[in-house]
Amino acid sequence: MRVVFRSRPPRHALFTASLLCAASPIATAVAATGQGKDPAHRAAAPHSAQPAKKAPRTRVAAKADPEAITVTSSRTRRFHQMANTVNTLSGRQLEQFHIVSPKEIAAFVPGVTAVNAVSGSTPIFSIRGIGLDDYIGTNMGGIGIYQDGVFAPYPVLYNGQMYDVQTVSVEKGPQGFEYGRSTTGGSINVESVKPSSKFGGFLNWGYSSYNTNTGKGAINVPITDHIFNRFSFSYIKGDGWQHDVNTHKLYGAQDILGLRNQTRFDLDDRSSLLLNIHYTRDRGTPMSPQDTNVDQMNNVPVGTYGVGPNAKNNAVNVGSNRASRDENGGGVGLNFTRRFDWGTFTSATGIDFYRRSNYDNYDGESVNVGDYHWNDTYIVQSHDMHLRTTIANRLHLTVGVYESYDKINGAYTSYRSFLLGGPDGNLTDHFVQQNLSTGLYVNTVTNIVKGLDFIAGGRLSYDERGFHGGTHDDGGLLTGVPGSSLSYLNSNHTYERWTGKVGLRYTIVPGTFVYGTISNGYKAGSYFAGPVSSPSALDYVRPENLIAYEVGAKTSLFHDKFILEGSLFDYEYHNRQTLFVAEMPGNITSLSLGPIPRARTRGGELSGTLHNLVPNLDLNGSFAYLDGRSISSVTNIGGLPLLSNVDAHSALPFAPRFSWSAYARYGIDLIHNYRATVQVNYTWKDNMLVALGDPNGQTSKISSMGMRLEVGPKTGKWTAAVYVDNMLNKHGNTYSYTGSDNSRVQYLQTPRWVGCDLRYNF
Numbered sequence: 044m045r046v047v048f049r050s051r052p053p054r055h056a057l058f059t060a061s062l063l064c065a066a067s068p069i070a071t072a073v074a075a076t077g078q079g080k081d082p083a084h085r086a087a088a089p090h091s092a093q094p095a096k097k098a099p100r101t102r103v104a105a106k107a108d109p110e111a112i113t114v115t116s117s118r119t120r121r122f123h124q125m126a127n128t129v130n131t132l133s134g135r136q137l138e139q140f141h142i143v144s145p146k147e148i149a150a151f152v153p154g155v156t157a158v159n160a161v162s163g164s165t166p167i168f169s170i171r172g173i174g175l176d177d178y179i180g181t182n183m184g185g186i187g188i189y190q191d192g193v194f195a196p197y198p199v200l201y202n203g204q205m206y207d208v209q210t211v212s213v214e215k216g217p218q219g220f221e222y223g224r225s226t227t228g229g230s231i232n233v234e235s236v237k238p239s240s241k242f243g244g245f246l247n248w249g250y251s252s253y254n255t256n257t258g259k260g261a262i263n264v265p266i267t268d269h270i271f272n273r274f275s276f277s278y279i280k281g282d283g284w285q286h287d288v289n290t291h292k293l294y295g296a297q298d299i300l301g302l303r304n305q306t307r308f309d310l311d312d313r314s315s316l317l318l319n320i321h322y323t324r325d326r327g328t329p330m331s332p333q334d335t336n337v338d339q340m341n342n343v344p345v346g347t348y349g350v351g352p353n354a355k356n357n358a359v360n361v362g363s364n365r366a367s368r369d370e371n372g373g374g375v376g377l378n379f380t381r382r383f384d385w386g387t388f389t390s391a392t393g394i395d396f397y398r399r400s401n402y403d404n405y406d407g408e409s410v411n412v413g414d415y416h417w418n419d420t421y422i423v424q425s426h427d428m429h430l431r432t433t434i435a436n437r438l439h440l441t442v443g444v445y446e447s448y449d450k451i452n453g454a455y456t457s458y459r460s461f462l463l464g465g466p467d468g469n470l471t472d473h474f475v476q477q478n479l480s481t482g483l484y485v486n487t488v489t490n491i492v493k494g495l496d497f498i499a500g501g502r503l504s505y506d507e508r509g510f511h512g513g514t515h516d517d518g519g520l521l522t523g524v525p526g527s528s529l530s531y532l533n534s535n536h537t538y539e540r541w542t543g544k545v546g547l548r549y550t551i552v553p554g555t556f557v558y559g560t561i562s563n564g565y566k567a568g569s570y571f572a573g574p575v576s577s578p579s580a581l582d583y584v585r586p587e588n589l590i591a592y593e594v595g596a597k598t599s600l601f602h603d604k605f606i607l608e609g610s611l612f613d614y615e616y617h618n619r620q621t622l623f624v625a626e627m628p629g630n631i632t633s634l635s636l637g638p639i640p641r642a643r644t645r646g647g648e649l650s651g652t653l654h655n656l657v658p659n660l661d662l663n664g665s666f667a668y669l670d671g672r673s674i675s676s677v678t679n680i681g682g683l684p685l686l687s688n689v690d691a692h693s694a695l696p697f698a699p700r701f702s703w704s705a706y707a708r709y710g711i712d713l714i715h716n717y718r719a720t721v722q723v724n725y726t727w728k729d730n731m732l733v734a735l736g737d738p739n740g741q742t743s744k745i746s747s748m749g750m751r752l753e754v755g756p757k758t759g760k761w762t763a764a765v766y767v768d769n770m771l772n773k774h775g776n777t778y779s780y781t782g783s784d785n786s787r788v789q790y791l792q793t794p795r796w797v798g799c800d801l802r803y804n805f
Contacts, residue, residue, distance in 0.1 A: 123599055123606065123608075126496075126558035127214060127215060127216045127593065127595075127610075128595060128610045128648060129212055129213065130153065130212070130650060131210055133210055136151075137208055138800075139751060140706075140724065140749070143205050144203075145168075145201045145211075145231060145233060148231075149168070150704060151704050152665070152704075153648045153666060154170060154669065154702070155169070155213060156702075156728065157169075158790075159778065159790065160178030165179070165199070166198050167733075168184055168186055168188070169185075169697035170186050170213065170228040170229040171612065171646060172669055172695050172697055172698030173185040173227050173228030173614070176622040176636070176696060176697065177571070177622060179455070179571065179572050180198055180419070181419075181451055181572040182570075182636070183566070185226060185227040185228040185564075185587060186227075186228040187224050187226040187230040189223065189230060191234060191378075192234075193393030194223055194425045197397075197421060197423070197449075199370065199399055200397060200421070200423065202323055202325055203277070203299045203324070203325060204233070204303070204321065206259050206277035207273075207277075211231065211233050212234075213229065213230075214229050214230045214231075214232070215610075215648075216229055216560070216562060216593055217542065217564030217591050219484060219542065220484050220502055220542075220544050220562075221486045222427060222429060222443065222484075224445060224482065225482060225502055225504045225542060225565045226566065227564035228589075235305070236261065237273065237317065238263055238272055238273040238306065240265050243804070244260065244261045244804075245261055245805065246258075246802070246803050247259040247801070249799060249800040250798060250799055251281075251796055252798060253281050253284045254281055257278070258278045259275075259278075261275035261276075269308065269310075270307070270309075271306070271307045272305070272306045273304070274303070275302075275303050275304075276301065276302050277299070277301040278300050279297045279298070279299045280298050284357055285330060285331060285333070285357050286357060286359070287359055287361050287362070293328065294328050294329065294330060294331050294361060296327050296328040297327045298325065299327060300322075301322070301324075302322045302373075303319070303320070303321040304320045304321075305318065305320075314380065314381045315380050316377070316378070316379050317376075317377070318376075318377055319376035319378070319393075320373070321373055321374060321376075322372070323370075323372060323373065324371040326368060326369055326370075328366060329366050329367070329401065329402070329404070330790065331359040331360075331366060332359070332406070332788045332789055332790055333789060334354055334786075334787070354791070356791040356792060356794055361409060362409025365416075368399075368401045368402075370398070372395060373396065374393060376392070377392050377393075378390070385432050387431050389428060389431075390428040391427060391428070392424070392425070392426045393424065394423070395421070395422075396420075397423075399417060401415075401416070401417045403415045406786075406788060407788050408782075408786075411461050411468070412786075413457055413458070413782055414457070414458040415455065415457055417455055418453065418455070419452060421449065422449065423447070424448055425447035426447070427444070428443060428444060429441055429442060430442055437489060438487060438488075438489050439487065441485065442484070443483075443484050443485075444483050445481065445482040446481045447478075447479070448478070448479050449478050450477040451474075451572075452474075453473075453475075454471055454472070455573060456469055456470070456471040456517070456574065457469065457573075463629070464520065465518055465520045466518075467520065467525070470516060470529065470574040470575075470576065471515050471517055472512060472513065472514045472573060472581075474513070474572055476511075476570060476572065478506070478507065479505075480567065481504070482505070484501070485502075486499075486544075487500065494550040496547070497545075497546075498544065500543060502541070502542045502543070504540045504542065505537070506537065506567040507535065508535070510533075510583070512531070512532065512572075513529070513530045513532055513578070514576065514581070515527065515529065516529050516576075521576060521629045529577070530575055530577060530578040530581045531581075532570070532581050534570075538586055540586070540588075542565050543562065544562035545560065545562075546558060546559055547559055555596075555599070556596070557594070559593070560592075560594075562591050562593075563589060563590045565586060565588055567586055568583055569584045569620055569636060570583055570636075571635050571636040573635070575633055576628045576631055576633075577628055577681075579680070579683050580633065580635040580680070580681065584620050584637060585618050586618065587617070587619055587620045587638075588618060589614055590615045593610055593611070593612040593613075594610065595611070603654065604655055605652070607649075607651040607652075608649075608650055608651075609647065609650075610647065611646075612645065614643065614645070616639065616643065617640070618638040618640065619695075620637075621638070621639050621695070621735055622635075622636060622734040623637045623680050623685055623734060623735050624734055624736045624737035625637075625683040626684050632781055635680060635683070637677070637680030637681070639673050639689075639735075640677075642674055643671070643674055644670065644672070644698060645669075648668075650663075650664065650665035650666070651665075660708070661707065662707050663706050663707075664703070665703060665705070666703040667702045667703070668700065672693065673689055673692065673693045674691060675691060676690050676693075677735065685736030686785075693735070694731075694732055698732075699730065699731040700731075704724070704726040707723050708721070709722075712757075713754070717754065717755065717756055718754070718756070718757050719752065719754045720751075720752070720753040721750075721752055722749075722750065723748075723749070724750075725749075726745075727744070727746040728746075729744055730742050730743050733778055734780055737780055739779055739787040739788070739789075740779060740780050740781065741779065743775040745773070745775040745777060746775070747770075747771075747773060748771050749766065749768045750770060760804055763799070764799065764802075765799045766798055766799070766800070767796065767798075768795070768796040768797075769792060769793065769796060770795060772794055773792055774792055774794070775792050776789050776790070777790050777791065778790040
């Protein structure tokens with residue numbers, strides 16, 4: 044698998060905005076002043092009463108690549124010291140695994156899943172079975188995704204920004220006590236490389252299967268002694284890997300452009316300001332479900348609609364239906380950091396705009412059973428500021444405030460002419476959705492006695508959710524009156540929630556500690572914005588609540604050459620927001636959103652790294668076990684019967700029972716100061732449900748093997764590489780569901796992918 048896996052704000056918002064200077068604690072980590080100098084961060088170590096452990100020296104060649112993307116030892120150490128599970132990938136690893144979107148990290152992080160809903164514009168993430176159970180794109184997931192410190196609430200905002208990345212970190216368990224928004228499942232933080240005081244950069248060109256060209260680069264320029272700029276870009280252009288068995292057109296083509304410019308201003312020796320301006324554009328051709336029943340001998344389609352037993356992974360049947368993508372958007376981020384002798388103040392703000400007009404062959408058939416046009420505009424802004432300080436070397440305190448506001452104007456059309464028996468058999472949901480979220484949070488780490496820390500945090504969240512709109516019968520084939528309303532909702536809901544976290548962390552020896560935490564998470568309520576023929580399917584879904592118990596251990600030995608961490612967890616849900624398949628008026632089957640009153644997930648994770656214990660050899664492995672179950676039975680949502688009832692103890696969606704991954708890298712010294720590196724990686728995930736009440740909503744077991752060979756001078760001036768992904772050419776079912784005509788719709792793995800890369804550093 045090539046993981047290829049109002050309008051005026053309300054008064055409450057104005058009050059909060061007047062309090063804010065803008066912020067995100069994640070931005071502190073990526074601000075140019077450097078997190079390693081933050082005394083509050085250092086003091087939060089599990090052995091905080093002890094002298095700080097000296098970071099090991101790294102031996103480098105005299106002309107080592109100034110653009111080498113690595114995770115700094117201070118950052119790695121901070122993640123290791125946190126009393127929860129945190130998995131990281133460096134920017135160099137992203138390149139080695141050919142990861143170009145956040146979705147693709149899931150294959151290499153235990154307990155994380157990500158699949159493309161419909162054509163790929165709406166990736167569905169989950170951490171330990173908690174995430175975004177929706178394919179529409181207007182719902183916020185149970186995990187928070189941050190890009191350079193700015194919260195990205197909707198999947199479209201993740202598109203095209205995974206380049207020139209320094210690190211990706213995945214924090215698991217309820218969040219919102221130290222930064223950002225309250226979440227139930229965790230957070231994914233993507234941080235780009237920041238401007239520095241040295242001139243340098245890189246250029247990267249790659250060519251791979253299906254005539255895919257990839258160009259990436261960055262240039263870092265010190266403008267003055269106090270102003271530094273970094274410009275980076277990425278462009279991917281390739282032919283589609285799917286071919287239509289009738290028209291011979293190609294689908295799944297890539298045409299993605301990303302631009303980013305960051306300017307850092309060192310105001311004085313304690314203060315810095317970082318301006319981030321970014322843009323992305325996607326004009327690729329969407330993938331289509333591989334539902335075509337193909338005569339394997341003659342390579343011709345058999346039948347007109349419905350999935351066939353001989354479906355090929357690269358054969359589709361789009362026909363004359365429109366399938367296209369036109370997306371573009373961008374935004375501005377502004378981060379300010381001020382260090383004091385007694386702590387650090389961070390403030391950041393971000394605003395993003397996005398526009399998309401996509402046509403999806405949602406049903407995988409050449410007739411209009413349920414194709415979609417996604418036409419919407421997003422505006423998203425967020426602020427977060429916090430202060431971190433240390434009192435008497437025992438109490439490490441973080442206090443902060445968060446606020447965000449977003450609005451979506453949309454018109455989603457479902458083309459159902461085949462089902463409804465007429466060319467105008469279309470249903471369109473015209474709507475406006477707006478959301479306000481604010482939060483006050485505090486987190487403390489108190490050193491009780493030597494080696495023992497008490498952790499306590501709390502958060503007050505306030506959320507408003509509003510939806511105005513509904514579905515129209517465009518051709519009048521259901522109601523007899525063209526344009527008449529099938530469903531309508533004008534609703535606004537507000538909620539306040541207290542959440543908290545307590546825990547203990549005990550350092551056994553320096554570098555090794557155990558911990559235990561109890562926390563609760565909260566996810567605001569949601570609306571389902573799909574074009575549906577019943578008002579019940581459009582109704583509001585109440586907030587999701589979670590109580591999480593976790594115990595774990597971490598150890599780092601031999602100057603971080605051996606790192607091991609493991610955890611056990613138990614999650615109890617109330618009103619878990621989940622995707623269901625229900626039967627709608629007009630003899631239509633449709634996905635919709637609803638709650639499970641009670642559910643539970645238990646499991647464990649283990650990951651380890653061996654770095655250069657054997658000279659020139661790196662090994663990494665991870666394993667996760669999940670047991671997600673519905674405690675309550677569900678037979679309907681809003682009075683609509685499910686296609687298949689959900690019994691008590693039924694498995695939850697996006698919770699594969701087992702998953703694991705591993706990779707190995709071995710370097711070989713060649714003559715004339717050259718070096719070759721061989722890498723092998725393998726990922727495997729168990730089958731899982733993608734919706735409840737859907738007999739077709741289950742994936743297959745997904746596995747993928749990849750290899751990479753690099754060669755270049757030891758100075759790192761340039762690197763040449765060849766690689767192959769999905770080397771065994773597996774064709775597992777990565778996402779499937781029941782279509783509107785009760786036939787099975789499925790997406791299969793991207794086929795074997797072979798390519799080469801050439802990188803030059805200057």
